[in-house]
Amino acid sequence: MDLLVDIGNTRLKWAWRRKERRTPQQVAVHGGGLPGEVRREWQAEGPPARVFIANVAGDEMAAVCRRWMEDVWRLAPRFLVACQQQMGVVNAYREPQRLGIDRWLALIAAYHRYRKPVLIVDAGSAITLDMADGNGFHQGGLILPGLKMMGDALAANTALPPLSPQEGDGGLAVDTASAMASGPLQAVIALIEKMANILSAENASETVMTGGDAAMIGDRLAVPAHLAPELVMDGLALLAEHTL
Amino acid sequence: MKWLFFLLVILNLVVFIWGFQNEPPAPVGADHPTPGVKRLELFSEQKSTVPPAEAVASGTPDEENTPSEANDHQIAEAGETSAADAEAPAAPVGESMEFIGMVGEKRPEPFDPDALPPTAAGKTEQQTEPTTGNTTMKAASAVAEVLPPSQGPAQESRGPDSSIPSTAVEDTPPPVSIQPAGEEGSASKGTETPTAQAESPPAKRCLSLGPMLDQAEVGALEKALARYPVDSRLRTEMIAKAGSGYSVVVPPLPTKEEALAEERRLREAGYKDLYRFHKGRMANAISLGFFSKEALAKKLAERMQAKGFEVQVRPRKVARTVYWLDLILSAETPTDTQLEHDVLADHPAVKLEHRACPTSAVDY
Numbered sequence: 001m002d003l004l005v006d007i008g009n010t011r012l013k014w015a016w017r018r019k020e021r022r023t024p025q026q027v028a029v030h031g032g033g034l035p036g037e038v039r040r041e042w043q044a045e046g047p048p049a050r051v052f053i054a055n056v057a058g059d060e061m062a063a064v065c066r067r068w069m070e071d072v073w074r075l076a077p078r079f080l081v082a083c084q085q086q087m088g089v090v091n092a093y094r095e096p097q098r099l100g101i102d103r104w105l106a107l108i109a110a111y112h113r114y115r116k117p118v119l120i121v122d123a124g125s126a127i128t129l130d131m132a133d134g135n136g137f138h139q140g141g142l143i144l145p146g147l148k149m150m151g152d153a154l155a156a157n158t159a160l161p162p163l164s165p166q167e168g169d170g171g172l173a174v175d176t177a178s179a180m181a182s183g184p185l186q187a188v189i190a191l192i193e194k195m196a197n198i199l200s201a202e203n204a205s206e207t208v209m210t211g212g213d214a215a216m217i218g219d220r221l222a223v224p225a226h227l228a229p230e231l232v233m234d235g236l237a238l239l240a241e242h243t244l
Numbered sequence: 245m246k247w248l249f250f251l252l253v254i255l256n257l258v259v260f261i262w263g264f265q266n267e268p269p270a271p272v273g274a275d276h277p278t279p280g281v282k283r284l285e286l287f288s289e290q291k292s293t294v295p296p297a298e299a300v301a302s303g304t305p306d307e308e309n310t311p312s313e314a315n316d317h318q319i320a321e322a323g324e325t326s327a328a329d330a331e332a333p334a335a336p337v338g339e340s341m342e343f344i345g346m347v348g349e350k351r352p353e354p355f356d357p358d359a360l361p362p363t364a365a366g367k368t369e370q371q372t373e374p375t376t377g378n379t380t381m382k383a384a385s386a387v388a389e390v391l392p393p394s395q396g397p398a399q400e401s402r403g404p405d406s407s408i409p410s411t412a413v414e415d416t417p418p419p420v421s422i423q424p425a426g427e428e429g430s431a432s433k434g435t436e437t438p439t440a441q442a443e444s445p446p447a448k449r450c451l452s453l454g455p456m457l458d459q460a461e462v463g464a465l466e467k468a469l470a471r472y473p474v475d476s477r478l479r480t481e482m483i484a485k486a487g488s489g490y491s492v493v494v495p496p497l498p499t500k501e502e503a504l505a506e507e508r509r510l511r512e513a514g515y516k517d518l519y520r521f522h523k524g525r526m527a528n529a530i531s532l533g534f535f536s537k538e539a540l541a542k543k544l545a546e547r548m549q550a551k552g553f554e555v556q557v558r559p560r561k562v563a564r565t566v567y568w569l570d571l572i573l574s575a576e577t578p579t580d581t582q583l584e585h586d587v588l589a590d591h592p593a594v595k596l597e598h599r600a601c602p603t604s605a606v607d608y
Contacts (some may be wrong), residue, residue: 029603033477033570036466064480067565071459113419208419218422228419 003048004236005065005077006102007055009125010039015233016045017240025233027187030057049075052233052240054101080105080239087112087242092138103130103141104234109228110208111136112238117205119196120231124211125149126156129195134203145241147213150184181201189220196223232233447575451599453587453594454568455481461591462567466586475572480565487562490541492548494530494555496521503528513551534560572601 002017004025012030016023028035028202041204051069055062060078082104084096093099102122107130110118120130123146130141140210145153155162160180173179192207199205200223202234207225209218228234456462462478469476494510497503507520507530519531532548532555535541541557548555578586580596588594 029572031477033479036476036478039478060479063482063565064478067480067567068478070457209422215422221422222424224424226419226423227422232420 001043002240003042003046003051004233004240005053005055006090006105006232006236007057007061007065008052008102008211009057011124013230014042014058015217015230015237016048017237020241022233022237025230030061032057032060034068039068047073047075050240050243051075051244052236053077053079054105055079056100056102062066080236081116087238089132090138092140092204099138099141100128102169102232103128105133105239106130106208106210106231107138107231107235108238109231109235110206110243113234114206114208116201117193117203119192119199119205119207121192121207121209121214121217121225122232123147123188123209123213123217127211127213130197131199142195144191145184146190147181147184147188147217150187151180151229158218177244185217185220188217189222192217192221192225193223196221269425285489435585448572448601449575450570450572450599451580452568452570452597452599453583454570454592454597455483456591457566459567461594462569465569465587465591465594468590469569469571471586472573472578472582477570479568479570481568482565484565485560487560489534489536489560490538490542491534491558491560492532492544492555493526493558494532494553496526496529498528500528503530506530510553513553515548570599 004017005013006013007030008125010029011027012035013025013027015025026041028038030038047128051073053062053065057067057100066077066079067076078091080101081097082091082093082099082101084091086104087108089104089108091099091104103120106120106122107118110120111132116134118132120128120132122128122130125146126149127144128141131139133139144150152162153162160176171182173182196205196207199207207223208228208231209215209225210228210230214227214229218227392561453465454466466476494506497506503520507518510518510532512532515532517533521527521529521531532544535544538557545555583596590597
């Protein structure tokens with residue numbers, strides 16, 4: 001049995017992989033540490049034979065995971081990093097290992113799922129867009145602040161009130177709070193649609209949405225998109241499957 | 245004498261008029277003016293306010309603050325009992341005697357996870373849940389919360405599951421296609437899940453317990469903490485501990501280029517056994533070796549200083565990882581005193597440190 005862990009900037013997601021199948025991912029806000037409920041669940045289910053971790057939350061998060069697993073399971077987790085080429089996908093970064101591991105795993109999962117040109121949008125604390133052609137060649141990507149981060153930046157640097165996530169539905173707004181919410185949302189929507197149109201201009205392609213804000217953004221897109229909240233976890237499972 | 249009598253009458257009149265003007269208009273039996281303090285009720289009044297059937301339905305004495313169905317509902321919605329207290333009819337006589345004496349406070353209750361604010365009891369299934377900190381949830385249910393009704397069925401196969409059987413092996417959920425926005429524009433407004441945004445969140449306080457050397461100590465501490473509704477997060481901290489021996493080092497240089505140049509100069513001078521630090525506190529410093537005796541380290545340092553190298557002798561430090569438990573708990577209980585008595589008494593080396601609560605969990 002393997003434990004698959006995807007640690008984002010805000011949330012920790014995990015799933016168990018048994019006999020080439022895995023459980024749906026579970027999610028907890030990590031707050032820079034290992035939440036009690038996560039440790040309890042891991043202890044109840046574990047110990048796994050192997051642990052694969054995709055971590056973009058920094059060294060401290062990696063340290064607490066490593067130390068806890070060594071203490072409790074006498075097991076060293078494997079921290080994954082992106083590389084130049086893996087499982088049919090070719091990394092476009094000049095320094096391949098600098099590509100976020102979550103983006104790399106999402107690319108691998110999307111390539112194996114669609115075998116078509118893909119635009120992958122991971123909308124979480126930050127938003128990343130990555131494009132790959134149908135042969136698995138990564139074309140590059142974009143990173144921008146997530147919706148909340150944009151709203152927070154607006155509130156922090158102006159006299160505008162703090163953004164409430166409930167405000168606004170993405171259309172033209174007639175009050176300040178809604179306008180502050182709709183602006184970032186419309187900007188992201190416009191960018192995704194632009195990139196999707198570029199990608200689909202020559203070949204049939206797919207747009208895949210993942211991350212905490214995927215559903216909200218995807219619902220407002222004027223281009224067809226797939227909602228795949230567990231895309232990174234799919235990539236982790238694929239990698240675990242092909243790793244001895 | 246007559247004048248004195250007259251003067252006394254006038255004085256009495258003045259005092260009477262003054263007292264009459266300042267007398268509070270409240271009639272006997274009005275609500276207690278202090279917020280949060282319950283109105284004193286006669287036993288006969290209490291009997292008349294709670295019909296026998298409701299009194300039974302109100303359950304155990306611990307639920308006496310919430311005897312009515314309306315208040316039960318209020319608690320389920322708000323996840324706290326303070327709202328119910330304000331208008332709670334009195335409980336059956338035998339129990340209310342004690343309650344009335346508590347002047348505005350709830351009777352201390354044993355830990356009941358179902359009555360907690362947003363903790364493991366799972367009260368915060370709405371959008372606010374991830375921000376509360378105690379947030380284990382299925383991704384499927386999270387998606388179901390933000391999807392508009394039109395997309396609900398696509399998630400149904402994953403939505404209702406509230407726990408994964410430990411032996412179950414389930415299929416990975418396939419991606420869900422999202423139709424381009426168009427006529428469904430109005431439906432999409434449904435994604436803006438109305439939450440209790442008007443209510444201020446329950447007051448919280450945050451503190452850290454540590455340092456702890458191993459998981460066994462963490463486990464013992466968490467066991468003692470289990471009686472309280474706390475949200476805990478484990479983190480590690482690297483500390484430098486004095487080790488044995490001394491090192492000779494070129495102190496950290498301002499830039500990597502300068503460190504590289506110094507390394508080259510040292511090698512050219514015949515010092516081949518050296519190590520340049522790449523990151524951390526000692527980034528761009530160069531180590532020239534460890535010595536068990538300080539005198540030997542000083543001897544090398546003096547020799548190098550004579551050749552124009554700026555080096556120092558430093559006591560060797562070893563890095564050690566310690567655990568800290570970051571806790572988010574309600575503003576009232578457990579108090580620091582309770583924690584020190586119930587949790588930390590057996591762990592004298594563990595300190596309690598207050599810290600600022602995170603303003604937001606970022607996620608929603």
